[in-house]
Amino acid sequence: MSRIANLPLELPNGVSLDQQGDRITVKGPKGEISLSVPETVLVSVEDNTVSVQPSEKAKTYAMAGTIRSLLGNHVHGVSQGFEIVLELVGVGYRAQVQGKNLNLTLGFSHPIDFTIPEGVTVEARSPTEIAVQGHDRQSVGQVAADIRALRPPEPYKGKGVKYKDERIQRKEAKKK
Incomplete structure (x- = not known):
């Protein structure tokens, strides 16, 4: 089983992450991207570190890894392209x-x-x-x-x- 969701995601300088309900918006110098997060995945932002946690059910581990990968791609895209x-x-x-x-x-x-x-x-x-x-x-x-x-x-x-x-x-x- 992949453990990609356990890795914390560091936000580089100039990149901000806004969370409003199930919608996450990543803003940076290259643009802005929004992502819808299912309710079975918990995303928390502390300082410049983003962590993704699944709920207790076993089926949500894969979705947490997917959301972590998508967030990583969005952060890289708005900062470097x-x-x-x-x-x-x-x-x-x-x-x-x-x-x-x-x-x-x-x-x-x-x-x-x-x-x-x-x-x-x-x-x-x-x-x-x-x-x-x-x-x-x-x-x-x-x-x-x-x-x-x-x-x-x-x-x-x-x-x-x-x-x-x-x-x-x-x-x-x-x-x-």
């Missing part, structure tokens, strides 16, 4: 940000306009590199996965949109 870097691999594949749209040329007969959602910043560092940044880990990961799903990497030549640290398992071509 999250970033996922994507690479475009292929001849003629390129990306360009224009306002609230990400224009992609991915080898189709038409360009793709991807609308950037609120709370997430997309930056084209070069024509073949895209950085997705934000303070909410879930939304940053979802936007990066949506962009990758437009043209996932294929196993024969490795062409497509891939994560920067992703390794593509290559297949051997068919032999005569």
Whole structure:
């Protein structure tokens, strides 16, 4: 059984945690995130330390660990932020940000306009590199996965949109 809920969570300078009923709001220099806590989990704040405790029932231990992990992600997000870097691999594949749209040329007969959602910043560092940044880990990961799903990497030549640290398992071509 995981013991992540037993670890205290330290709040860095500039990050505040407000608790009102079952709603917890984490505020920091990068933004603000709210989290709904079930009534079976007790969250207490003392000085700059947050502790999460389950109720007596055995089923609430897993939920306490989940809430502790989510709070840790929110604290990290509002203080430092999250970033996922994507690479475009292929001849003629390129990306360009224009306002609230990400224009992609991915080898189709038409360009793709991807609308950037609120709370997430997309930056084209070069024509073949895209950085997705934000303070909410879930939304940053979802936007990066949506962009990758437009043209996932294929196993024969490795062409497509891939994560920067992703390794593509290559297949051997068919032999005569």
